[in-house]
Amino acid sequence: MTREKLFWGGLLFLGLGSAWAVLAAGYAIGTPSAMGPGFFPLVLAILLAAIGVLAIIQAATRSSADPVRLRPFWPCASVAAAVVAFGLLLNTAGLIPAVLALILISGAQRLRSRAVELGIVAIVLAVGVTVLFIHGLQLPFVAIRFGNE
């Protein structure tokens, strides 16, 4: 485990723990024998923040430096954006546009180099899941929604 990973991981937990502790303190704490809704989360959040501090301290004692590489970050961003787009489109536009958006946005990086392949994959999958889920498994999806139905 390298210094950088411990440090950034510790910072992540310290941040999340502190924020959660503040939120938890907003609920009734109560006493150990009669805990309120805030007691257990508060204890856990403080524990999380403490683990974060310990990890940062441990990081300071390590010597191996190996930077954490989040890059290339585009797969993370494009997949997350594609999934959000799917969620937005499913109820408003229907299953087929949602699947098309999911695949085209997640593959945005390859739109130029492999546009045809990506398009075929998107269309095949959109038709495939429509047949499988709407006609086969009878899930309550709408294939395409036109206007304000």
Added chain:
Amino acid sequence: MELLQHLSLGVHVALTPANFLYCLIGATLGTLVGVLPGLGPVTTIAMLLPITFKIPAVSSLIMLSGIYYGAHHAGSTTAIMLNMPGEPTSVVICLDGNPMARQGRAGVALCIAALGSFFAGCTSTMVIALFSPPLARVALVFGPPEYTAIILMALVTIAVLSSSSLLLTLGAAVLGLLLGTVGTDVNSGIIRFSFGSNGVVDGVNFVAVAVGLFALSEVMIHMTGGSHGQADRPRISSLLPSREDLARSWKPVLRGTAIGAGLGILPGTGPLLSSFASYALEKQLAREPKRFGNGAIEGVAGPEAANNAAALTHFIPMLTLGIPAGAAMALMLGALIIQGITPGPQVMTAHPDLFWGVVVSMWVGNLMLLVLNLPLVGVWVRLLAIPYRLLYPAILTFCCIGVYSVNNSPFDVFLAAGFGVLGFVLKKLGCAPAPVLLGLVLGPLLEENFRRSLLLSRGDLGVFFQQPISLGILVVTALLPVVFWLTARQTLAQRRRAGR
């Protein structure tokens, strides 16, 4: 002869045409995902979970467990043929399985692996059938302090056994517990940490968390890395092992099964750990340790049996205590809860058809795997030719539809996207995401038992140390990190010496 009665009930349930079919579907799907890298049993179970809500609880559990042990069974196929472990648990199989394939003995390696797995599968099924009822009877007398202690042990064990930093994995487990506090507080009825959203009133949807943490983040990581080159496919000449192969293999299989069945019960990475432990043991016991790494059949037989035995005994804590030992088990537990079955020691008595049906189906499934794997090896290996860029759109689509259809809620899809990013970041930090999911599932259970313990003891923390059972479990929990730290140092030193 209570056991025979139970088993005959199980046979009755597992061999109905519908359940037999679900078992076959599960085992086939499991083999498929076991062969394909980048698509693991956890992802597959998370994707298919919503579909299983439509079928009876028994059938869905039979199918989901088929996926799980099928994947463990099949991961070795690609390890032997292409030096590419389909599952992390079959990394060890590469060491000697692939050299065997390059010597033209791929068929023998596959055959021994399949036979060893089958033997381990049958034995572990018997272990589950024999040991679960007494364990559940013990668990029935557990009170809140004992449950609190067991849940703590599960979380600490998974953190200790994971390969990354102990502190970071403990942090991930606590983060999961915190996520488990989101939603309605059972005692006061107050909705906590919802930020005014209706999406989390019943708690954070664990299917969304699982799909995000495991499936989406895996797709992200895979897209970052380059695609795998197509390796040479070795030819399979003869499947039949020689008399010498069998003579060398049967003892490692027996030892591997014992190691796997024992370690599999531990929460965390039981199957992974057991295959490594078995390999290390066989190497120590071998008369010519130098053969290891150059195609020693013992190095395939032992770990493969251990891996498969552990995959099955991994079910014991979930089936008897209602406490999952890993991410896949947490998902199956979630499936049971959604089906309206309260997990815990009473499942065996309240739903005997469920418990015994699943146990017998494991045996049936292992038989199917034996039949599926050997003759169809060529088909499975050819599947690897599918490039990842054609595979991931299908994974994404099934994930999104699966998450959405749990509650028909777009909010859950957004949640999955968020947890995908979290999983990506955690993996980049070298921290396994499994403890988060385990914490999320165990969080409400831990809070309830912790609160009840302290309510009964009037706020005295001593309650956890006064009962012998909870005291014992807590002592073991405290000792675990020390023991594993010592063994890890020893293995590390050994590996360093061996490397020179």
